[in-house]
Amino acid sequence: MAANNFRHALFCAVVTLIISIPILGLNLEAKGINIILTGAKTSTYVAIVLAAVAVFVFQAYRDSIMGLLGKLPNFNPLADKEPMEQSKRVKLESWILTGIVVLALFWPFVVSRGSVDLATLVLIYVMLALGLNVVVGLAGLLDLGYVAFYAVGAYTFALLSQYTGISFWMALPIGALLAGLTGMILGFPVLRLRGDYLAIVTLGFGEIIRILLNNWTTLTGGPNGIGGIPEPTLFGMEFGRRVKEEGNTSFHETFGIAYSGEHKVIFLYLIALVLAVITALIIRRFMRMPVGRAWEALREDEIAARSLGLSRTAVKLSAFTIGAFFAGFAGTVFASKQGFISPESFVFLESAIILAIVVLGGMGSQLGVILAAIAVTILPELAREFSEYRMLIFGAAMVLMMVWRPQGLLPMRRIHITLNKQE
Amino acid sequence: MLEVQNLSMRFGGLLAVDGVSLDVQEREIVSIIGPNGAGKTTVFNCMSGFYKPSGGKILFEGKEVQGTPDYKISRLGMVRTFQHVRLFTQMSVVENLLVAQHRHLNTNMLAGLLGTPDYKKREQKALDRAAYWLERVGLLDLANRDAGNLAYGQQRRLEIARCMVTEPKLLMLDEPAAGLNPAETKELNQLIVSLKEDYNVSVVLIEHDMSLVMDISDRINVINQGRPLASGTPEEIRQNDDVIKAYLGEA
Numbered sequence: 001m002a003a004n005n006f007r008h009a010l011f012c013a014v015v016t017l018i019i020s021i022p023i024l025g026l027n028l029e030a031k032g033i034n035i036i037l038t039g040a041k042t043s044t045y046v047a048i049v050l051a052a053v054a055v056f057v058f059q060a061y062r063d064s065i066m067g068l069l070g071k072l073p074n075f076n077p078l079a080d081k082e083p084m085e086q087s088k089r090v091k092l093e094s095w096i097l098t099g100i101v102v103l104a105l106f107w108p109f110v111v112s113r114g115s116v117d118l119a120t121l122v123l124i125y126v127m128l129a130l131g132l133n134v135v136v137g138l139a140g141l142l143d144l145g146y147v148a149f150y151a152v153g154a155y156t157f158a159l160l161s162q163y164t165g166i167s168f169w170m171a172l173p174i175g176a177l178l179a180g181l182t183g184m185i186l187g188f189p190v191l192r193l194r195g196d197y198l199a200i201v202t203l204g205f206g207e208i209i210r211i212l213l214n215n216w217t218t219l220t221g222g223p224n225g226i227g228g229i230p231e232p233t234l235f236g237m238e239f240g241r242r243v244k245e246e247g248n249t250s251f252h253e254t255f256g257i258a259y260s261g262e263h264k265v266i267f268l269y270l271i272a273l274v275l276a277v278i279t280a281l282i283i284r285r286f287m288r289m290p291v292g293r294a295w296e297a298l299r300e301d302e303i304a305a306r307s308l309g310l311s312r313t314a315v316k317l318s319a320f321t322i323g324a325f326f327a328g329f330a331g332t333v334f335a336s337k338q339g340f341i342s343p344e345s346f347v348f349l350e351s352a353i354i355l356a357i358v359v360l361g362g363m364g365s366q367l368g369v370i371l372a373a374i375a376v377t378i379l380p381e382l383a384r385e386f387s388e389y390r391m392l393i394f395g396a397a398m399v400l401m402m403v404w405r406p407q408g409l410l411p412m413r414r415i416h417i418t419l420n421k422q423e
Numbered sequence: 424m425l426e427v428q429n430l431s432m433r434f435g436g437l438l439a440v441d442g443v444s445l446d447v448q449e450r451e452i453v454s455i456i457g458p459n460g461a462g463k464t465t466v467f468n469c470m471s472g473f474y475k476p477s478g479g480k481i482l483f484e485g486k487e488v489q490g491t492p493d494y495k496i497s498r499l500g501m502v503r504t505f506q507h508v509r510l511f512t513q514m515s516v517v518e519n520l521l522v523a524q525h526r527h528l529n530t531n532m533l534a535g536l537l538g539t540p541d542y543k544k545r546e547q548k549a550l551d552r553a554a555y556w557l558e559r560v561g562l563l564d565l566a567n568r569d570a571g572n573l574a575y576g577q578q579r580r581l582e583i584a585r586c587m588v589t590e591p592k593l594l595m596l597d598e599p600a601a602g603l604n605p606a607e608t609k610e611l612n613q614l615i616v617s618l619k620e621d622y623n624v625s626v627v628l629i630e631h632d633m634s635l636v637m638d639i640s641d642r643i644n645v646i647n648q649g650r651p652l653a654s655g656t657p658e659e660i661r662q663n664d665d666v667i668k669a670y671l672g673e674a
Contacts, residue, residue, distance in 0.1 A: 296514055297511045303509060417550065421554060
């Protein structure tokens, strides 16, 4: 056992050395037209060796270290308490949710413009994560190309506004419906696939859409993207300093207040908030409906579900379509918020982040997913100084979560159903 | 009501089922027995639409149903259980029963989102039916537990209840007594008989527990190595020399 441990620890240390020496210890420098290889500073090498030693020590004494960690006092004050009664918990949850929404309503009027902007982004991610939660968390279909539907929503608005001058409010349903349709179309070929195979194919679809947007230069402008996407209007009132479109009035003039750039930001935030709440409510309703139960049944046991009369085609397609629909929602808001979109906003990393939100939050759990969306979007902004290490911290957080809380922040709980005794 | 004629199923070079015929009348319990690997479950899989048989006919209420997709078969009123219990383990007990009633519910999404009166009425009916069957199999108190946390015998009963809420005409039970203790087997025995007597359901049963089979079957079909060996009443089967040689004698 000890020898085994030792060998394993040695192996880990050597791997650390092999990986970090070329990456950290060797630098490429341009000298004239040639590139030469130079070594790094001595301190870097010392650090690498120290890191290897640290890995070695940790791996060698892993069991006792982990044991010590386990003996630490439990940080969770609720751990010993009896689980709350069902009805009480449901009530508490809905109070918390209402509280969050009310707070969110007043939030933009007390904080800075930057924070409101960030909060809008958070809400977009909330919508995306809630939508993906349907596909991955409820229906159990691992979709790695979810960002494609987000892109469809955003580009629908961008293109329609460019070619037909459509407004945000018209584009919102069209974008969402088109994204949903794309979801359905992409769903057909992958009906038979499960797990890893499904993940690979959806990953491919995500890339196809992005590459298509990137290369169809005549329509989408390719990597240059599309700019000048209009902001939403409030009953024909624009939020700019000057009215851009004929027939519209401007918000500040109508109400006789001084122009402020903040109005627009706050308005967009409120739209995103309303849409996010609508998304959450609709999906929450779906979860309690036959279609929601069918998604879960198919995730749990496809054969049993089919033997009970559920059509795999209908159930899977509905999950894909509804998930994509809300991504389209989010995409339209995103396009309007940015005013400019390019394929760069819809890379695989986005899919990965949305998926990470769903997994971190707890598959199928709405509250968990919302909290995770907030955390994952805000933390990197707070830790701007460490932006170089953002992905590193992100990765470490994921690993720690998988070790300590594989079921996510707030795992999904079953809905309590009261039955009347039958005679 | 069910007639299987000359059914055969080939997997590559292997003829798993060869010329099996059986028929089930209304309110009848028909058993299929045979040694392990005889092809009993394959017959079930063909009947329930999981496999498309290589040859032969399956008639349900006079209509040919061989090769019909599985989910459509169950909508016709032929529902099965599985040799290894297949519940939706992370869903609650009552949700398992609600999923099964998908067909009876108003699945119009808009109606559900708006909560129309018709939708609510059907939902309540489904809940009541679920409650009725949970009570019937003695699981009402556990309605909100995760199905995966039930004891094995309870899972078996839940699986049968899940079939019954679909209001089937024919129930196919694949080794329902496997893994049950004698007391539970006895309860199961009574349950199956009551399904026939009180709910007018025909039952096709695959089972190794001979006392159960002999006790409740109206007729028995014996299969050996994919071929029909004998069929008849329990009394006839018990005295059939071929059967004794192939199966009963060695057991």
